Amino acid sequence: MSAKTDKMVTVPKAVINRLPMYHRFLYQLLLEGKEKISSQELSQLMRITSSQLRQDLSYFGEFGQQGYGYRVETLYQAISGILGLEKQYTAVIVGAGNIGRAIVNYPGFSRRGLKITGIFDNNPKNIGSQVGNLTVMDVEHLADFLKKYPVQIGIVSTPVQAAQKVAYILMKSGVRGIWNFAPIMLEKNGDVVVEDIHLGDSLLTLFYRLNEKEGKN
Amino acid sequence: MSAKTDKMVTVPKAVINRLPMYHRFLYQLLLEGKEKISSQELSQLMRITSSQLRQDLSYFGEFGQQGYGYRVETLYQAISGILGLEKQYTAVIVGAGNIGRAIVNYPGFSRRGLKITGIFDNNPKNIGSQVGNLTVMDVEHLADFLKKYPVQIGIVSTPVQAAQKVAYILMKSGVRGIWNFAPIMLEKNGDVVVEDIHLGDSLLTLFYRLNEKEGKN
DNA sequence: TAATATTCGTGATAAAATTCACTTATAGAA
DNA sequence: TTCTATAAGTGAATTTTATCACGAATATTA
Numbered sequence: 001m002s003a004k005t006d007k008m009v010t011v012p013k014a015v016i017n018r019l020p021m022y023h024r025f026l027y028q029l030l031l032e033g034k035e036k037i038s039s040q041e042l043s044q045l046m047r048i049t050s051s052q053l054r055q056d057l058s059y060f061g062e063f064g065q066q067g068y069g070y071r072v073e074t075l076y077q078a079i080s081g082i083l084g085l086e087k088q089y090t091a092v093i094v095g096a097g098n099i100g101r102a103i104v105n106y107p108g109f110s111r112r113g114l115k116i117t118g119i120f121d122n123n124p125k126n127i128g129s130q131v132g133n134l135t136v137m138d139v140e141h142l143a144d145f146l147k148k149y150p151v152q153i154g155i156v157s158t159p160v161q162a163a164q165k166v167a168y169i170l171m172k173s174g175v176r177g178i179w180n181f182a183p184i185m186l187e188k189n190g191d192v193v194v195e196d197i198h199l200g201d202s203l204l205t206l207f208y209r210l211n212e213k214e215g216k217n
Numbered sequence: 218m219s220a221k222t223d224k225m226v227t228v229p230k231a232v233i234n235r236l237p238m239y240h241r242f243l244y245q246l247l248l249e250g251k252e253k254i255s256s257q258e259l260s261q262l263m264r265i266t267s268s269q270l271r272q273d274l275s276y277f278g279e280f281g282q283q284g285y286g287y288r289v290e291t292l293y294q295a296i297s298g299i300l301g302l303e304k305q306y307t308a309v310i311v312g313a314g315n316i317g318r319a320i321v322n323y324p325g326f327s328r329r330g331l332k333i334t335g336i337f338d339n340n341p342k343n344i345g346s347q348v349g350n351l352t353v354m355d356v357e358h359l360a361d362f363l364k365k366y367p368v369q370i371g372i373v374s375t376p377v378q379a380a381q382k383v384a385y386i387l388m389k390s391g392v393r394g395i396w397n398f399a400p401i402m403l404e405k406n407g408d409v410v411v412e413d414i415h416l417g418d419s420l421l422t423l424f425y426r427l428n429e430k431e432g433k434n
Numbered sequence: 435t436a437a438t439a440t441t442c443g444t445g446a447t448a449a450a451a452t453t454c455a456c457t458t459a460t461a462g463a464a
Numbered sequence: 465t466t467c468t469a470t471a472a473g474t475g476a477a478t479t480t481t482a483t484c485a486c487g488a489a490t491a492t493t494a
Contacts, residue, residue: 014481016425020418024400038441047402050441051483058443066442067490083421084428098322102315108400108417113424152427177427179420183241183325185264193430195423197416200325201237203396204300206412207330208233210369210394211301213410231451255471267471268453275473283472284460 011059018056019083021046026076038069088113091179092146094166095157096121096129096136099181103155104132114153118145122162139166146173157181228276235273236300238263243293255286305330308396309363311383312374313338313346313353316398320372321349331370335362339379356383363390374398 025046029037043050057063063078064070080086093100096119103109104116119131120139127138137145154170156163156178163182168189170178177193180186183200242263246254260267274280280295281287297303310317313336320326321333336348337356344355354362371387373380373395380399385406387395394410397403400417 012481017418017422019425020415020421023421024415024418040441045402049483051444051485052481054441054443055482062443064442065490066488067440067492069441082425084424085421087424087428089424089427098315098319102319103416105315106416109420112417112420114420153423176430177423179423185242185262191430193423193426195419195426197414197419198237198241199320199323199414200329201234201241202412202414203326203329203331204237204240204302205234206370206394206396206410207301207304207306208236208299209410209412210306211304213393213408229451256473257471266453268455268474269451271471271473272452279473281472282460283458284462284470286471 009059015056015059018048019079022053022056023076023079023083023085026072026079029072030076034072036069036071037075039064042070085113088115089153090115090117090151091153091155092116092118092120092142092151092170093155093157094120094139094142094170095155095159095162095181096123096126096131097157099157100155101131103157104134116155117149117151120145142166143169143173146170146175150174153177153179155179155181156186160184226276232273232276235265236296239270239273240293240296240300240302243289243296246289247293251289253286253288254292256281259287302330305332306370307332307334307368308370308372309333309335309337309359309368309387310372310374311337311356311359311387312372312376312379312398313340313343313348314374316374317372318348320374321351333372334366334368337362359383360386360390363387363392367391370394370396372396372398373403377401 025042029042039050039053043053046053054064057075060082061078063075091114093103093116100119100121104119110116116132116134118137119134120137120142121127122139126136129136150173152175154167154173154175154177156166156170158166160182163180163184164186167178167180167186171189171192175192177195178186180194180196181199183198185196186194188194242259246259256267256270260270263270274292277299278295280292308331310320310333317336317338321336327333333349333351335354336351337354337359338344339356343353346353367390369392371384371390371392371394373383373387375383377399380397380401381403384395384397384403388406388409392409394412395403397411397413398416400415402413403411405411
C-alpha cells in the first residue's frame with residue numbers, strides 16, 4: 001500500500017484531471033491486446049513525462065513491478081476503480097437539443113456506467129419525440145419524475161437562460177452531481193458537485209492559440 | 218503599456234485558459250448594463266481571488282484605473298482583442314451527428330466569429346440532409362472542397378475510429394487549427410493547433426468527484 | 435546461479451501558479 | 465482645494481505542480 005495514501009495526502013486536482021486520460025489510453029491498449037507496458041512507453045504515448053505518470057499513480061497505490069512495468073489489465077482495472085466505474089450512475093437530461101441527443105446516443109457513456117432514465121424539454125416541438133429509446137417529457141414534470149424515480153446526476157443541456165432554473169429544480173430534487181453544458185457558472189444550493197463543460201470557452205482558447213502562433217512568424 | 222508584455226514574459230497556460238471565462242462574465246455584465254466593476258467585485262462573481270484577476274490581466278496590459286476599477290466595456294473589448302475575436306474564422310465540420318449539428322445550430326459560435334462553410338459525413342443517410350442552412354456533403358469530397366474553399370479550422374466530430382484519418386485530410390488541406398471532439402489524441406503533421414474537448418473525460422471527473430465526496434461522510 | 439539491465443516508487447529539487455502585501459494613482463467627499 | 469477611501473498594478477512570498485535522480489526490487493541473460 002502506498003505511503004502517500006496512508007498519510008492521507010490529498011490528491012492534487014491536476015492529477016485527478018489526468019485520470020480519465022490514463023483510463024482512455026489503457027482502454028485502447030487493452031483493445032489492442034497489449035499485456036504489459038512501462039511508464040516510459042505509456043508516457044510517450046500520452047506525451048507526458050514518465051515521472052509524472054509514476055508520481056500520479058503513487059497517490060493511489062503501487063500498481064507496477066520494478067524491472068517489469070505495469071500489466072495493462074491490472075492498471076486499467078485499478079484506474080477504473082479509482083474513478084468509480086464499477087458503479088452505475090443514473091441521470092436525467094434536461095434539454096433535448098442536439099447536445100442532449102448526442103449524450104443519449106453516444107455509446108461510450110453507457111459503457112462507462114451512465115444510465116439515462118429520462119430526458120426533458122420545454123419546447124412542444126420536442127416533447128413526445130423519441131431520443132434513443134426515451135420519450136422526451138415536459139420539463140414541467142421534472143420534479144415529479146425525480147420524486148418517483150430519483151437519480152444521482154442531472155445533465156443540463158438547455159440554453160443558458162434556462163440553465164440556472166433547471167439546476168435549482170435538479171438540486172432540490174436531490175441530484176448529487178450536475179453535468180453542465182450551459183455557458184454559465186451555476187449557483188449551488190447544498191453540496192452538489194458541478195462539472196462544467198464550456199464548448200465556447202474551448203473555442204476561444206483555440207482562437208487565441210491560432211493568433212499566438214501567427215504572432216511568432 | 219504593461220511592463221510584463223514589454224519584457225516578453227510568456228503568458229502562463231493557466232492564464233490563457235481563464236481568458237474565455239473573463240470574456241463570458243464581462244459579456245454578461247455588459248448585457249446587464251453594468252458600467253464599471255472592481256477586481257474585487259468581478260473576482261467574487263467568478264469565485265477566484267482578486268489578485269489572480271489583476272495578475273492575469275497584467276500579462277496583457279493595464280486596463281483599469283486606480284481608485285475606480287475597470288470600465289466593463291473597455292475590459293470586454295480588451296479581452297475580445299486578446300482572444301482575437303475581431304476576426305472571422307472559417308471552418309468545416311466533419312461528422313454530421315448530433316455534436317456537429319449542435320455546433321452549426323448554436324448561435325453563440327457565430328456571434329464569436331466562427332463561420333462554418335461546410336459540413337461532411339460518410340453516412341449516406343446524412344449526406345444531402347440539411348443542417349441549418351448547410352447541406353451535408355460526402356466526406357469523399359472534403360479534400361476537393363478545401364482546395365477550392367480553404368478554411369482555417371477543421372472541426373472533428375466523427376466517431377473515434379474515423380477521427381485520425383479525417384484529421385490528416387484536414388491538416389494536408391491546410392487547416393491551421395483542429396477542434397477535436399473525438400476521444401483520441403490526434404497525431405499532428407506540421408504545426409497545426411489541436412484543441413481537444415473530451416466529453417467522456419469530463420464525465421469521469423464528475424464520477425470521481427461524486428465518490429470523493431461520498432468518502433468524506 | 436550470478437551478473438546485468440530494467441524499471442518502479444519516492445524524497446528532493448525545480449518550475450509554475452497563486453496569493454500576499456505594499457506602493458501609487460485617482461475618485462469622491464468634505 | 466484638501467483629505468480620505470478605494471482600488472489597480474506588481475515584486476515578493478507562498479503554495480502547488482512537475483521533474484529529477486537515485487535506491488531497491490525484479491526480470492532476463494549468460
